Amino acid sequence: MKLHTIATLACAASGLALLAGPLAAQDLRQVRFGTNWVAQAEHGGFYQAVADGTYAACGLDVEIVPGGPQANNRMLLPVGRIDFYMGGNMIQAFSAIQEEIPTIVVAAMFQKDPQILMSHPGEFDTFESLRESPAILVGREGLATFYQWLIVEHGFSEANTQPYTFNPAPFLANPRAVQQGYLTSEPFAIEQEAGFTPNVFLLADYGFDTYSTTIETRRELVESDPEVVRCFVEGSILGWYNYLYGDNAAANELILADNPEMTLEKIEYSIEKLKEYGIVDSGDTLELGIGAMTDARMESFFNRMVAAGLFPADLDFRQAYMLDFVNAKVGIELRPQ
Template sequence: MKTWLLGLSLLLASPAFAQPPTSVTLALNWKAEPEFGGFYSAALQGIYKKHGLDVKILEGGSGTPTVQMLANNKVEFAIVSADEIILSQDRNAKNKVKGLFAVYQTSPYIVMTHAEKNFKTLKDVFASEGILSMQSGLPYYQFLVQKFGKPKVKVVPYTGGVSNFLNNKNFSQQGFITTEPLSAEKAGAKVKSFLIADEGFNPYLVVIAATEETLSKKPELVKKIVTASREGWISYLKDPKATNQYMATLNKSLDLETFNKAADIQKPLIETKETLGSMTSARWETLVQQLKDLKLIKSSPKAQDLFVNQ
């Protein structure tokens, strides 16, 4: 009898009887770049597979509506920003989106200027006679206007890239600390960047999110995706080179040197003394109040309704 039971247990443990991995999609809000390095690392190194997951990483682009994709049940997991979660809950109370894991503890949004202008602060940029390329509808722009007052600088729409910046010494623009400054410097410009987070608007960014429905109906799946993604990020932060080489084959707009430099630049914005990817109620409460003060939301969601640490 014992021999028969042993044989049965070995048979059930064999590959033919192994549980197939669960297929899920993780929708990104931009192309393959270092800001998503840990997710690609988890896929490339078999970490997701080890946790019983077959994760399809879906690249995004400019304006990819990942928070709407979640709320409309198009995907189970997606990358969003903390302010998008709050705005989504304010506008769609039926199928709430919640944050699970935050890559950036310090927001990487910047305003990039020419070093020759010798701006000392971001307020100096807003008070200058030059041109500032920013999306005026973004919460962080509205926060800066609220803080500094009506800008003296001429604000023009943000169109992407750095060509206008390179052609005009009086031109400043919004950007991502790992992208635009490196591109501009590679083209020969001398750059000075100001982190918007230093002015007090610091939402969590590159946040894995899911709906409350997914959280309640598939808690084990949620736990697996967060645990595996955290392991992927720990690995990527330790040594990003192999993953960068892979991402460079997916996104040819950046060369491998830029991938590696960007990975180094973003590292201190991601690392934390707490558990990697974890979030705090205080940060969420501050952001809710800021969006309320900007009149971007009508409701006042509680922190526990906006995120959950796995």
């Protein structure tokens, strides 16, 4: 079966709806896409591309395999149990090169990593003052990654940290505490539970310039079936445009079905924050389209991680990604003018 690129088949959501019908009657190439957490608005563009037939329009039948605390979809990618994986940020991709794992990043749906620090209003109200907190609540993974960058680049101290167990109670009990979080998650939980809006500091706005919510695949799939990779990437790009700026009701229904603990209120909050902070559509995407990546951004972040002690300077970080499937302005006309 010959796959067609989304860009060739359609330039607008209305066209995709018309195309999806006849193509669905053909034999579609089945692929599995594993996410790194349970279904939520942060996965919305992928669900949108399933719901509105965007993937089917170029010949793919995509099954989304949700992640979660009991799942490790990342491990399923190299062994062929899934075809694509939603990566967290480029630290994982650089680590894959270091460990000689044959995976590669082919697109970045988030231009900014949603990682945040938050504080109580009236205590530490500037980013620079956060390092003075006597109780910076950081998880083990965060301590080994972004917090090392905070130490080197912003003068934070590991001595001030306390373990974050993903329970907000210690933060709420101590008005001088600072806590790590995810832009679309922890602030919402604090507002719901404690009735106040915390100060939110997006690390991406202070130099933590990794891409996030990447699309990873196996190198052998890129070599053997580049049309499949292109279809999935371009379908995901259009999915994100339509999710953010179009009718996302059907996608949200799929998210709620895959994650019964999710609520529409939480989804709407998350979408609002994704737009407000330019998580998906900002910077290079304004010219190159959603999913954009550049060598300059990759080098900048890699150098920061080298300075933070995460990687050796001679690691061939450019092997972690390729630009062949992005930066083609696919779907850019769907952004509201």
